[in-house]
Amino acid sequence: MLQPKIKKVIRDVPDFPKKGIVFKDITPILHHQQLCTEIVDSLADHYKNKNIDAVVGIESRGFLFGFLLANKLNKPFILARKAGKLPYKTISYEYELEYGNATIEMQVDDIQPGWNVLIHDDLLATGGTAEAAAKLIQMQNGKIAGFAFLVELEFLNGRKKLEIYSSAILSLVGY
Numbered sequence: 001m002l003q004p005k006i007k008k009v010i011r012d013v014p015d016f017p018k019k020g021i022v023f024k025d026i027t028p029i030l031h032h033q034q035l036c037t038e039i040v041d042s043l044a045d046h047y048k049n050k051n052i053d054a055v056v057g058i059e060s061r062g063f064l065f066g067f068l069l070a071n072k073l074n075k076p077f078i079l080a081r082k083a084g085k086l087p088y089k090t091i092s093y094e095y096e097l098e099y100g101n102a103t104i105e106m107q108v109d110d111i112q113p114g115w116n117v118l119i120h121d122d123l124l125a126t127g128g129t130a131e132a133a134a135k136l137i138q139m140q141n142g143k144i145a146g147f148a149f150l151v152e153l154e155f156l157n158g159r160k161k162l163e164i165y166s167s168a169i170l171s172l173v174g175y
Helices: 002-009 027-031 033-047 061-073 128-139 158-162
Strands: 011-014 022-025 054-058 077-082 090-097 100-107 116-124 143-152 169-174
Touching: 002 027, 002 033, 002 169, 027 033, 033 061, 033 143, 033 169, 054 061, 054 128, 061 077, 061 116, 077 128, 090 128, 100 128, 116 128, 116 158, 128 143, 128 158, 143 158
Parallel strands: 054 077, 054 116, 116 143, 143 169
Antiparallel strands: 011 022, 077 100, 090 100
């Protein structure tokens, strides 16, 4: 089973990014090539018959497995980045975080109208960033095919915020 393998490798970092938060650090997973392959294979197996046209990865850890997933599915990979990081014309969406506001952007020609787009990030917490990515996709007349996460902090109920966009929400590990 994949979940215990992932949990064994994830590192808890207390008081990051601020006191009282226990950060779930996925970067140690990257030292385990076989586990990385199993993660990508598991995500790809789940989505291979789901009529996905593209995968959006959310900056920055969503790029790691998001690109590999898109490649495995033989679909385009699209970046959702912090404001000011993309070189071409962009659309943006500002959203609230638990400690302030943030803005993410996509290039204006990334999503084709009618595409079914899978959103990937490393972690689902409150759901704000994934929801912002969904809004960007909808602004380009794309459809939300689902959400894929490595880790979900279930006690923060971020899934509830995303269910209005798609009921297809996959998390490989829950805490």
